[in-house]
Amino acid sequence: MDIRVQGPGPTSPFLSARDLFETEHDLSLPVYVQLRDDPDERTWAGHYEDRHVLNISRQAASSAMARELALHEFSHMARYEQEHPSHVQSIEEVLYLALAGKRVERRKLAHCHQIANHMKDIYADDITLAVGPGEKLLAYLESSLAMALADRPETPSRPGLKRLSPSADPEITAVNAAFALALAERHDLVDDDHRLYDLARVAAMDAPGIDFEGFKRRFRELTHDPDSSGYRQVLVDATRSYVGGEGPAAD
Template identity: 85%
Template sequence: MDIRVQGPGPTSPFLSARDRFETEHDLSLPVHVQLRDDPDERTWAAHYDDRHVLNISRQAASSAMASELALHEFAHMARHEQDHPSHTQSTEEVLYLALAGKSVERRKLSHCYQIANHMKDIYADDITLSVGPGEKLLSFLESSLAAAVADRPETPPRPGLERLSASADPEITAVNAAFALALAERHDLVDRDHRLYDLAHAAAMDAPEIDFEGFKRRFRELGRETDVSTYRQVLVDATRSYVGGDGLAAD
């Protein structure tokens, strides 16, 4: 597995992640690590005919999570090379099938993309967690959800209705909580008394219109082996559940 770090910055997190990844997996194409100056730049992978590109800020590359972030992106690259349905299915196609004839708020439309990304992450982390322990990932999920749950408005929207989760978008916070708990349960990372359950419960209470248990079940029970048609239907169903609606997707 060929890794080329471009620009000044740490290299050891990427080499460490490569060593762990190669215990069970490999990539056919080289990986170019692009270190970016913007500290708010999210970590993400891009795919080309002759290479993969791992984009990461220098700040993230120097963090305690750097190796885990790299390993997660290597897993996405592996799924891409496998032509896995979660990484080849067009989200735009799914939205067309799921939302035809509907009027959907822009924010909810963006949330649908996030739901699709959660499903991609489930399949990527099936690889990530097959080659390394999940303690850091669990801590990351817990801290991220705790920050969202603590993000309350200074003034409740109405007396007695103070929100328990992120003030801007409690609906997607509840879905994010379902994803975090589903991933943890899928890989046996948590006991029943783990704090993640309390945080997820708080997020779910703040968005009673979201089928929290349904989303958790969808994420947790995604088939380890799936085909294009099955995966498309699961994503269509999740999209319709989030925005409202039912029915079967066209094949």
Template identity: 65%
Template sequence: MDVHVRGGPAAPFLSAADLFATEYEIDGDVTVRVCEDPDERTRVSHDEESHCLTISRQAATSAMARELALHEFAHMHRYEEAHPSHTQSTREAIYLALAGQSVERRTLSHCYQIANHMKDIYADDVWLDVVPADKLVAFLESSLAAAVADTPRDRGAWDRLTPATDPDINAVNAAFALALVERHDLVGPDHPIYDLAHAAAEDAPHVSFEGFKRRFRTLARDTDESEYRKALVDVTRAYAVASNGDSAAD
């Protein structure tokens, strides 16, 4: 596993590569591109022979840098092994799920975010076996706390919010966070993340928090392309129903 870091600190990425290589392989060369834009989201692109991780300097120098790198290396590994979550066309599945429906632009954006959660579940299944998850749990907890704090109590103002503070997707994000920690037994039932997640759920009562948590948590570990496509289509339809103001089916 060859890792080349450009524009930023190499230590967290090389450390992550050494840890990752103890259990898994990445055949293609990996380039890490650190950029100055603090709003640049961590993302990975691929070609037939290599991978490129783009990450902001803020993230690359944070306490979570090594864990972020491990997470992205896991995406690369899933891509190389042609895992259905990383080969299935997200656009194709979402448009299949929403065929014949009229949805708002924000809802469509949220559907893509939910599809990314499903990819993340399978990536996290890889790297959470490599290092302790304490930092990940703290990150999920702080992210939920910020989202709950940013959600306005005035329901009439919700349509003016960015997707990051939309109560509907906040509830699904909370379901994803709990699904992840329960899938890997990362916390006990009295952990504060449960209170935060349930607070997010209460802000969007028409979204089936428990239903989405179950969908994420029970994703088949040995899924095939057909099974994964069905899961992605089903969760997309469920969210579209919830966003229209109806209760999402469990």
């Protein structure tokens, strides 16, 4: 597996992630690591005809999560090379099938993309957690959800209702919580009394219109080796569940 770090910065996290990854997987294309100056730059993978590109901030590359972030992105690259349905399915096609004839808020369309990304992450982390430990990932999920729930608005959104999570988007926060808990349960990372359950319960209470248990079950029970048609239908169903309403089947 060929890794090429572009520019000055740490290399050991990427080499360490490569060593873990190569215990069970490999990539046919080289990986260019692009270190970016913006500390808020999201870590993400780009795929091209002759290479993969791992984009990561210098701050993230120097953090305690650097190896785990790199390993996660390598897993996305592997799924892309496998042409796994989760990584080649067009989200635009899914939105057309799921939402034809419906008027949907722009924010909810963005959330539908996030739901699709969660499913991609589930399949990537099936690789990540097969070759590396899950403790740091679990701590990251817990910390991220706790941060999302920390900013409680002073004024309830409706009389008599105390909102428990941020005012911005409690609905997608609930879906995010379902994803975090589903991933943890899928890989046996949590005991029944783990704090993640308490955090997820708060997120679900704040978005009663979201089928929290349904989303958790949908994420947790994703088929490990789906065909294209089956995966497309799962994504269509998840999209409809989030925005509401019925429509034509995917096939």
